[in-house]
Amino acid sequence: MLSKASKTEKITNFFIIWGIICILSIVVLIGRGKRWFSNSFSYYSIFKKGDGLSKGMLVYMNGVPIGSLTSYKLDGNNNIALKISVFEEHGRRIRKGSVLRLVSPLLGSKILEIVPGSVNDPQLANTSYITPYDSDEGKRILLGKMSEMPVSTAENIMSNISNMVERLNDPSGPLFSNLENFKIITNNISKISDKLLTNQEKIDNIFKYAEDTTQNIDIITRSLRQSSFFKDKNTKKEKSSIDLNESYDPYKKSK
Structure with a gap:
């Protein structure tokens, strides 16, 4: 009896351990895909408006996802303070002169995009401030990079619509x-x-x-x-009578 119980316990323990190993393997695989266990760089920025922001939204650079939005909140000046996380292998690409902007595609939700600075500029340290697109400095940098930036037709349309709606509002x-x-x-x-x-x-x-x-x-x-009619008629009649009398008086003597 003891040998049978011991054998059953061993089989049960084996399946339990195997199940735990499988679960841990799945967690590790998911974590690697989600980059739960990888190091990252954190940066922050301040937007004037937070329309379209959502926690966990991806951050792109030239169409490639390099990080995500960690958190965002209202600061003391009622602006939007946001924190982004950039994967470790892309951290060296974030250099001085980079600009963080909110892009509105024709279809789908908005995305965050980092317009990189020059490769000759120094790298931004971890927890550094990235210039936002809606600041004076950000607009100046983007204006200087306009000829280098690939701007799609959809982005132009959405930008024009956004400006129109802003003017109407x-x-x-x-x-x-x-x-x-x-x-x-x-x-x-x-x-x-x-x-x-x-x-x-x-x-x-x-x-x-x-x-x-x-x-x-x-x-x-x-x-x-x-x-007036009768008066004129009577007057004419009188004149006619006088004329007749004068014309046909043969006995009238000349003086």
């Missing part, structure tokens, strides 16, 4: 100004309509008075025409 921009002007015009039209409705009775009386006046003018005009 600007309270002092043209959209809000036009809306305010339209509101003023609408209010003025409403006031004019109210006044017209209020004075409708007066307007009707004015038109009625004008119509009556026109009718009276017509009556007076006709009366004047008739009076």
Whole structure:
């Protein structure tokens, strides 16, 4: 009995140990794929806006993933302080003059990208600050590198759309100004309509008075025409009679 129990325990222990080894192997494989056990460099930056940021999003350099976003939060100035982790083998590529920017592809979610500095510049040390793309210094560096950077059509489209939306959302921009002007015009039209409705009775009386006046003018005009006609006719008749009498008076003596 003891030998049978001992044999069963050995088999059970073997499977338990084998199972543990398998689990550890799987964890190691996943960890290597996720780079859980590899060393990395950490850098931080400060953005003005955090639209599209998500913890764990990949960080790219020239289209190749080299790290990920570790964390981000609001700082004391209400800016976005973010921390990125760069794989150890790519840490030497992060040099002075590098810029961290947020890219918006035409399809898919936003990504973080490091625009590398010159290979002749010194390497940034671990936990160093990377210049953000939306700072004055970042804009100056990116403007200088514009001819070297491959910019896709999709990125240009998204950049133009982003600028357009930003302008439309600007309270002092043209959209809000036009809306305010339209509101003023609408209010003025409403006031004019109210006044017209209020004075409708007066307007009707004015038109009625004008119509009556026109009718009276017509009556007076006709009366004047008739009076002038008969007067002219009688005058002509009198003149004709006098002329006849004078013409046919054979007994009239000359003085």
